[in-house]
Amino acid sequence: MKTSATFYHAGCPVCVAAEQQLADAIDPARFDIEVVHLGEAKARIPEAEAVGVKSVPALVIAGQPFHINFGAAIADLK
Amino acid sequence: MKTSATFYHAGCPVCVAAEQQLADAIDPARFDIEVVHLGEAKARIPEAEAVGVKSVPALVIAGQPFHINFGAAIADLK
Numbered sequence: 001m002k003t004s005a006t007f008y009h010a011g012c013p014v015c016v017a018a019e020q021q022l023a024d025a026i027d028p029a030r031f032d033i034e035v036v037h038l039g040e041a042k043a044r045i046p047e048a049e050a051v052g053v054k055s056v057p058a059l060v061i062a063g064q065p066f067h068i069n070f071g072a073a074i075a076d077l078k
Numbered sequence: 079m080k081t082s083a084t085f086y087h088a089g090c091p092v093c094v095a096a097e098q099q100l101a102d103a104i105d106p107a108r109f110d111i112e113v114v115h116l117g118e119a120k121a122r123i124p125e126a127e128a129v130g131v132k133s134v135p136a137l138v139i140a141g142q143p144f145h146i147n148f149g150a151a152i153a154d155l156k
Contacts, residue, residue, distance in 0.1 A: 005103065021139045025083065027105035061099045068144050 005031040008048050009057045010039040014071035018057040022068060031061070038077050049074060083109040086126050087135045088117040092149035096135040100146060109139070116155050127152060 007023040009015035019035065026033050036044055038056060048058070052065040055073045059066045085101040087093035097113060104111050114122055116134060126136070130143040133151045137144045 003103075017142065018144060021142055022137065022144050025081075025105060025109055025139055026103050027107070029105070029107075031103055059100065061103055064095065064099055066096060066100050066146050068146055 002030060002032045003062050004060075005033045005062075006048075006060045007033065007035045007057065008038050008044075008053055008060070009035070010072050010077055011037055012056070012071040014069050015057040018068045018071075023059060026059075038074070042077070045074060045077060080108060080110045081140050082138075083111045083140075084138045085111065085113045085135065086116050086122075086131055086138070087113070088150050088155055089115055090134070090149040092147050093135040096137075096146045096149075101137060104137075116152070120155065123152060123155060 005026055007019060009019055038045055038048060051060050051063055053074060055067055056071050057068045059068060083104055085097060087097055101113060116123055116126060129138050129141055131152060133145055134149050135146045137146060
């Protein structure tokens with residue numbers, strides 16, 4: 001079974017760079033990668049916060065959040 | 079030809095978590111992944127700084143740095 005990997009972003013330049021390079025580098029053979037735009041899918045902000053996402057872009061692998069550089073705070077997306 | 083991906087760390091708990099989850103998630107079919115412990119290999123600090131690494135853990139993909147969470151500042155490793 002593949003491990004889930006969710007990339008949360010908000011369409012910002014820092015987010016786009018991280019998505020194109022880092023999210024794209026994840027091994028698709030081992031991970032189910034989902035990309036979520038929190039600016040457009042605000043209903044998913046609580047889910048991101050629940051696993052500890054404080055800012056975007058962030059990659060959550062198997063429930064563990066990794067904040068990548070800094071694009072925007074979650075609070076600013078609400 | 080594979081793209082280079084260098085994971086810089088300093089053995090800190092934040093670094094270890096990032097290495098085990100995120101660096102390990104990179105697709106080995108497309109990337110040559112090198113793990114560098116800057117606390118032990120101080121001679122490589124200038125190379126990391128040259129591509130813009132400010133803190134560890136950081137992953138540099140094709141010359142672009144991604145800072146992952148925050149373990150330690152590069153300045154504190156010198």
